[in-house]
Amino acid sequence: xADTSQTQTAGPQWLGRAVLYALLxxxxxxxxxxxxxxxxxxxxxxxxxxxxxxxxxxxxxSFAAWVxxxxxxxxxxxxxxxxxxxLNSVSFVVPAVIISTLVGAFNGYVLTMWRFRGSDVLFTxxxxxxxxxxxxxxxxxxxxxxxxxxxNSIPGLIFVxxxxxxxxxxxxxxxxxxTVPSDLTKAARIDGAGFFTIFWRIILPxxxxxxxxxxxxxxxxxxxxxxxxxxxSSGERQxxxxxxxxxxxxxxxxxxxxVDMSAAIIAGLPTLFVYVVAGKYFLxxxxxxxxxx
Amino acid sequence: MSTLSIINVxxxxxxxxxxKGIDIDVxxxxxxxxxxxxxxxxxxxxxxxxxLDTITSGEIAIGGRVVNDxxxxxxxxxxxxxxxxxxxxxxxxxxxxxxxxxxxxxKGKQEETVNRVAKxxxxxxxxxxxxxxxxxxxxxxVAMGRALARDPALFLFDEPLSNLDAKxxxxxxxxxxxxxxxxxxxxxxVTHDQIEAMTLGDRIAVMKGGEVHQLxxxxxxxxDPADLFVAGFIGSPPMNLVRAPVAHKNGKVGVNxxxxxxxxxxxAPDAVQNGLSAWNGSEVVVGIRPEQITDxxxxxxERSDRIKRRAKVDVVHPTGPDTLVLIQLNDTPVTCRxxxxxxxxxxxxxxxxxxxxxxxxxxPDKETRIR
Ligand SMILES: Nc1ncnc2c1ncn2[C@@H]1O[C@H](COP(=O)(O)OP(=O)(O)OP(=O)(O)O)[C@@H](O)[C@H]1O
Ligand SMILES: [Mg+2]
Numbered sequence: 001x002a003d004t005s006q007t008q009t010a011g012p013q014w015l016g017r018a019v020l021y022a023l024l025x026x027x028x029x030x031x032x033x034x035x036x037x038x039x040x041x042x043x044x045x046x047x048x049x050x051x052x053x054x055x056x057x058x059x060x061x062s063f064a065a066w067v068x069x070x071x072x073x074x075x076x077x078x079x080x081x082x083x084x085x086x087l088n089s090v091s092f093v094v095p096a097v098i099i100s101t102l103v104g105a106f107n108g109y110v111l112t113m114w115r116f117r118g119s120d121v122l123f124t125x126x127x128x129x130x131x132x133x134x135x136x137x138x139x140x141x142x143x144x145x146x147x148x149x150x151x152n153s154i155p156g157l158i159f160v161x162x163x164x165x166x167x168x169x170x171x172x173x174x175x176x177x178x179t180v181p182s183d184l185t186k187a188a189r190i191d192g193a194g195f196f197t198i199f200w201r202i203i204l205p206x207x208x209x210x211x212x213x214x215x216x217x218x219x220x221x222x223x224x225x226x227x228x229x230x231x232x233s234s235g236e237r238q239x240x241x242x243x244x245x246x247x248x249x250x251x252x253x254x255x256x257x258x259v260d261m262s263a264a265i266i267a268g269l270p271t272l273f274v275y276v277v278a279g280k281y282f283l284x285x286x287x288x289x290x291x292x293x
Numbered sequence: 294m295s296t297l298s299i300i301n302v303x304x305x306x307x308x309x310x311x312x313k314g315i316d317i318d319v320x321x322x323x324x325x326x327x328x329x330x331x332x333x334x335x336x337x338x339x340x341x342x343x344x345l346d347t348i349t350s351g352e353i354a355i356g357g358r359v360v361n362d363x364x365x366x367x368x369x370x371x372x373x374x375x376x377x378x379x380x381x382x383x384x385x386x387x388x389x390x391x392x393x394x395x396x397x398x399x400k401g402k403q404e405e406t407v408n409r410v411a412k413x414x415x416x417x418x419x420x421x422x423x424x425x426x427x428x429x430x431x432x433x434x435v436a437m438g439r440a441l442a443r444d445p446a447l448f449l450f451d452e453p454l455s456n457l458d459a460k461x462x463x464x465x466x467x468x469x470x471x472x473x474x475x476x477x478x479x480x481x482x483v484t485h486d487q488i489e490a491m492t493l494g495d496r497i498a499v500m501k502g503g504e505v506h507q508l509x510x511x512x513x514x515x516x517d518p519a520d521l522f523v524a525g526f527i528g529s530p531p532m533n534l535v536r537a538p539v540a541h542k543n544g545k546v547g548v549n550x551x552x553x554x555x556x557x558x559x560x561a562p563d564a565v566q567n568g569l570s571a572w573n574g575s576e577v578v579v580g581i582r583p584e585q586i587t588d589x590x591x592x593x594x595e596r597s598d599r600i601k602r603r604a605k606v607d608v609v610h611p612t613g614p615d616t617l618v619l620i621q622l623n624d625t626p627v628t629c630r631x632x633x634x635x636x637x638x639x640x641x642x643x644x645x646x647x648x649x650x651x652x653x654x655x656x657p658d659k660e661t662r663i664r
Contacts, residue, residue: 181376181378183374183375183376183377183378184378184380186340186343186345186365186372186374186378187372187374187378187380187439188380188391189345189364189365189366190343190345190365190366190370190371190372190392191366191391191392191395191439191443192366192392192395192396193366193391193395197395201391202380202382205382206381206382
């Protein structure tokens with residue numbers, strides 16, 4: 001009797017596991033397949049691509065496509081590859097991520113630890129910012145940038161992304177800081193620490209997990225942004241996403257799939273890099289709130 | 294001189310008046326307990342004293358200096374929180390010295406202070422640990438250490454022991470008492486715990502609904518409660534409060550009680566004879582502590598202010614040192630405290646000795662004492 005009941009419960013359990021793993025494998029393959037094709041294609045020669053089949057491995061590995069995508073591919077009229085645009089992207093993404101994260105942390109700190117009349121209303125209004133589509137703010141933002149004299153410039157792009165990202169970073173930090181006991185700031189105030197000292201010495205040191213969340217989120221958003229890039233910059237100042245688009249759409253003679261693929265991977269690598277480096281903190285941050293004690 | 298005087302302090306949050314005019318004077322070196330039901334404004338009052346929140350009106354002075362407009366750091370106070378509020382990102386050492394660092398005390402002096410405090414609280418071995426690596430009791434000590442390091446004029450404690458288990462709480466209670474004796478510091482201490490209030494306090498302020506109902510020594514608060522609320526709040530198990538009609542017998546005023554059948558008369562103590570006679574014929578609330586209804590075995594013989602009555606026992610609760618016995622008087626359950634060797638059982642009729650010398654009487658509507 002005991003035996004049968006055991007196999008009865010063990011049977012479906014075993015089956016469930018198998019189905020689960022099978023599904024996971026299917027999804028993993030489904031997601032990895034494009035990456036696989038991109039990487040192999042980028043390492044093939046054009047002849048190889050024409051001769052072989054899409055999923056076949058390259059006959060011989062060639063980095064020529066990568067070199068071309070980086071240095072000499074045409075993105076419109078100019079043929080300098082992506083390197084300039086890559087540096088462009090770095091030059092506004094890094095400051096934009098840092099500034100929006102810091103300001104978000106500061107906002108979160110004020111909105112939780114130093115509540116004032118109307119602070120909840122302010123937070124709600126900020127939250128609304130998360131739901132405003134990019135397209136809606138294009139025109140007013142263009143006007144604002146012109147007014148500020150930073151239209152079509154790197155500082156302009158930084159400004160746009162900081163403003164647009166603030167809603168999200170503030171939300172992250174506020175929701176994290178409400179889990180921090182308010183006694184902590186009270187104790188610090190009695191110890192003699194002021195507004196900024198408490199932020200730098202007590203609150204920010206508690207925040208690595210949520211900082212990582214904010215950095216990953218902001219980095220991915222800003223690096224991958226196309227719309228703001230295409231609207232608020234032009235020519236040499238364009239970010240890599242826009243340049244990639246131009247590169248792929250530049251039709252001079254034959255379509256160089258290997259160069260397209262290399263360019264696409266180059267454009268995607270930094271976000272991949274950020275995920276790999278900070279990923280484990282990301283997960284930890286999402287489940288955070290465990291800083292008590 | 295580390296005195297504290299609170300004069301007619303009020304606090305409102307929007308339309309809600311949380312403190313309705315508090316007057317308390319704390320002498321130098323005094324240990325004042327704030328006690329009261331949840332939400333009565335104890336923490337609020339403590340925060341006002343600390344300067345973590347502003348008062349709506351009134352005056353607070355520490356050491357003779359009005360501090361209404363001073364920020365917490367300038368009030369020369371230290372506070373210990375229920376949650377301990379240790380800085381999670383700093384070692385114990387840095388937790389204790391943080392306040393000194395902010396105040397730019399020289400490094401050498403800081404170290405000296407940390408070592409002195411650590412020694413006093415026996416946490417020397419923990420100095421380089423992080424708060425997350427400490428037990429609840431150890432965190433509590435560190436929190437006290439942080440307060441002691443600053444050597445302030447006034448210590449504020451907000452339920453510092455309520456997160457500890459029962460045994461540790463008793464230990465820490467004794468230590469706090471010892472510390473107070475040794476340092477002679479002025480302390481305001483919020484607690485929920487009856488025993489903490491009774492054992493630690495030089496005086497107790499019993500609060501309810503943003504008002505101080507009584508401010509007196511623990512024994513006075515216990516024996517001579519100012520009103521019905523204080524009588525019911527202080528003491529564990531609480532004082533028995535029974536509605537009873539006032540009557541005359543043998544030239545004395547008292548109250549009539551019955552336990553279902555027979556009615557018997559409890560004469561009021563001499564001091565309240567006058568006050569109570571005005572109530573002749575109407576109902577009052579009579580208060581009698583459980584230990585004033587006991588078995589004759591424990592309390593000797595019948596005297597003029599003691600009477601012996603038989604009563605039917607409903608429930609028996611042995612607690613170890615005493616056995617609590619529930620009887621019914623005037624249809625109200627009444628707790629009596631008898632010697633555990635008196636083996637009463639529920640359903641029995643037991644002989645009980647009523648000590649009448651400490652009977653108290655209250656106006657049933659205004660809830661004030663009848664004196
Ligand atoms: N910032 C605030 N805004 C509005 N009301 C508040 C605020 N802080 C406290 N109160 C109210 O003031 C009253 C007293 O609160 P307080 O924290 O002082 O109670 P307490 O006596 O310390 O209670 P407990 O024993 O539960 O700690 C409560 O009714 C509370 O809801
Ligand atoms: Mg409280």
